[in-house]
Amino acid sequence: MKKCRCGRELELLDYTIKTYYKEKEISIHNVPTYLCNKDHVEFARKTRIRVRELLKNAYDNNLDKINYNSKGELI
Numbered sequence: 001m002k003k004c005r006c007g008r009e010l011e012l013l014d015y016t017i018k019t020y021y022k023e024k025e026i027s028i029h030n031v032p033t034y035l036c037n038k039d040h041v042e043f044a045r046k047t048r049i050r051v052r053e054l055l056k057n058a059y060d061n062n063l064d065k066i067n068y069n070s071k072g073e074l075i
Contacts, residue, residue, distance in 0.1 A: 004036035
């Protein structure tokens with residue numbers, strides 16, 4: 001099992017993240033996220049790349065919510 005930087009085991013969960021992209025708040029639902037029991041968060045490299053693509057897509061299409069597994073549909 002994957003370990004956190006603090007040494008605890010990480011659990012893979014689908015998580016909703018909220019962040020700002022070019023001053024617009026955007027939520028991405030169902031993001032595969034590693035969490036430890038101390039609420040430390042880690043993302044796989046592929047996940048970080050996909051999140052950046054989704055943020056740009058959501059911003060370009062004036063969406064404030066998007067699903068990680070979608071091709072850009074509003075949820």
